[in-house]
Amino acid sequence: MAISRRAFLQAAGLGATAVAVTACGPTMAPPGQTMPSASPTPTTTTRPPAVPADWEKLRGQLAGKLVLPSDAGYATAKLAYNPLFDSRQPAAVAQVANPSDVQACVALAYASRIPIAARSGGHSYVGYSTPDSGLVVDLGGMKDVQVASDGTATIGAGARLMEVYAALADAGRCLPAGSCPTVGIGGLTLGGGVGVLTTKYGLTCDKLVSAQIVTGDGKLRTVSASQEPDLFWALRGGGGGNFGIVTSFTFQTEPAPQLTVFQLQFPSGSVGDVLGGWQQFVADAPDELWTTMGVSGGNPPTCRINGCFVGSQSGLNPLLNKLVAATGTQPSDRYTLSKSYLDAMRYFGGCASFSNAQCTPSWNGNGVLKRESFTATSRVLAKPLSDTGKFAELMAGRNGMDVLLDSIGGAAARVGATDTAFPHRGSLATVQIYQGSTAASVRTAVGEVRDNLGDLIGAGAYVNYIDAGVKDWGTAYYGSNVTKLRKVAQQYDPDGVLSFDQSVAKA
Structure with a gap:
């Protein structure tokens, strides 16, 4: 028997925590990648002319899978949580497997000027994670949850909340987060993260220790309170999709x-x-x-x-x-x-x-x-x-x-x-x-x-x-945080590669 969200909204009196347009994944950089610790200098770049998206080239670059409209499974691969957005037709869905895959997707979006959005749980209330004629970066395959002996947990990009809760409970730990079990950890955290343990332990973003992110300039970075602190600040409540595609979160959990x-x-x-x-x-x-x-x-x-x-x-x-x-x-x-x-x-x-x-x-x-x-x-x-x-x-x-x-x-x-x-x-x-x-x-x-x-x-x-x-x-x-958020967005995505209708840069 399938359960509707409406049914348990009425039963439990709780709202769905929405995934915005970005999410999370593994913590370690792939071989050969660098993660600069110094913040970049804001620049105004001159982008070369747009070129047609080379989907077959991208397919060959991915460890994951690229699904095009002509491929079997596209009709399912493009689906978000809300059927309201079923009519949207992304140009492609990249079912990514690691941060290098995400970088390849961002590089293609930069070169071809097509819209790009990350999707974890797919709960964006206005469907920003399913852009028409754009590239969906589906993080669903990146969902590992690793709990360290010090109580920190590194959570993969595609992890939905029930997967997070089950893995943490197996280790005797918990994380304050939302009520809807199919919501992705990424959008929840990036927007703040209100849930049933908020008053005791804080918002989900309050437990964030560090994050790995592919920023709009295509670089893979690890950010924390001591590494690129302005970006780390922005990721704790600044909303999904504004600065890059997060590929992992590390949280401090509680017993x-x-x-x-x-x-x-x-x-x-x-x-x-x-x-x-x-x-x-x-x-x-x-x-x-x-x-x-x-x-x-x-x-x-x-x-x-x-x-x-x-x-x-x-x-x-x-x-x-x-x-x-x-x-x-x-x-x-x-x-x-x-x-x-x-x-x-x-x-x-x-x-x-x-x-x-x-x-x-x-x-x-x-x-x-x-x-x-x-x-x-x-x-x-x-x-x-x-x-x-x-x-x-x-x-x-x-x-x-x-x-x-x-x-x-x-x-x-x-x-x-x-x-x-x-x-x-x-x-x-x-x-x-x-x-x-x-x-x-x-x-x-x-x-x-x-x-x-x-x-x-x-x-x-x-x-x-x-x-x-x-x-x-x-x-x-x-x-009043909007002014600083605009500056961070300009710093890490100067060309607006990740731009969407309600991105911070347009606020």
Whole structure:
């Protein structure tokens, strides 16, 4: 039986963490490659005239596989997560096997001037990882997870979150990351990485130690706090696809804890009261307790609070009592379940009844998770909303639409807003607006809620839920960090090889 993303959005109250357009891979440079440690001097280059893409030459250069429209398997190879983008026709899909393959792809894009985008999980909300007439760099074959004795983990480019969680759990380790099991580690990290352990351990990008990347100038680099620090800064929240194609991430992991998951379901008509109490509660909640509030549109709208506690049920219950008291509303249903780290990640991913192997995509393997058409966007709840009743009014009659508020306090809030490229430190929550359809009427409705919600809570937005309809999107996604991000993009991709409609250089 295949499971839809919509089904476990409603069950768990969690939003999909979107992959943008770049991802990750192995950490070691291939023989003969150099990785300069000094930052390059920004230049304005004069590119030679474009030449036609020599696909057969590229095919011969790759250790992986090149799939052209005339090749068997192209119809499947080009697929992203959202069927909305099935009509797109990339010129080729390179199923890369190592960093040298990625360099060859970037070199071809430079010479021929065709669009190029990396794809890990393929969840880009506007399909930037599937460019029409462009080259898709499919990192799915680069998915190794290696855990060292010091607790660091090097994670390959194509690794999806369930693969990451399973490998880390085998080593007794964990990484704070997202809920959707088919999302790639690359886009998640590059946009920040909000998930069910955010308040305890921080964003995914906060655990990043180093990364290997093929930058837009075609060079393979290793970056860290001490090696090319401006680029390392940009990779922690600056969004996917802006500076190069990351070919591996090395993270500092944590010992895998015992967790308790929970859900509070509230009666219809209580959205305003529950939101008012929840937003006050999360501002001072302990790091160990992460919560997400889900609001489903209807007449009247309904709501629920889900979450994850690092600790036992006995430690969680007093906190839930305090949360319920803050809302002034008795839940119609309440449950808590003690789970191991891995079982909790499977629970939030909608895979509690399935094996790790089954909790993978059904469209390119034997998994149970199917593709689904959806329209989504975001805002950021920077501070408590004074009139929560207006929020409830926005969702009246919005049948099939969910708004998901994921807490980003605790450890994530104790990092400075300019210490990484992720600017929303100190905000209460990211706010995802999601509906499982791509019909024009649904796109219009989602846009209306986005804009009206922006009038209530501010114009900030989360780049991992990227949306071409967001006004002044550079500031919305990056805040005051946008100026520095533009400079980094110019430094490492001076010719705009990786340029796309919402790339940092265009912000």
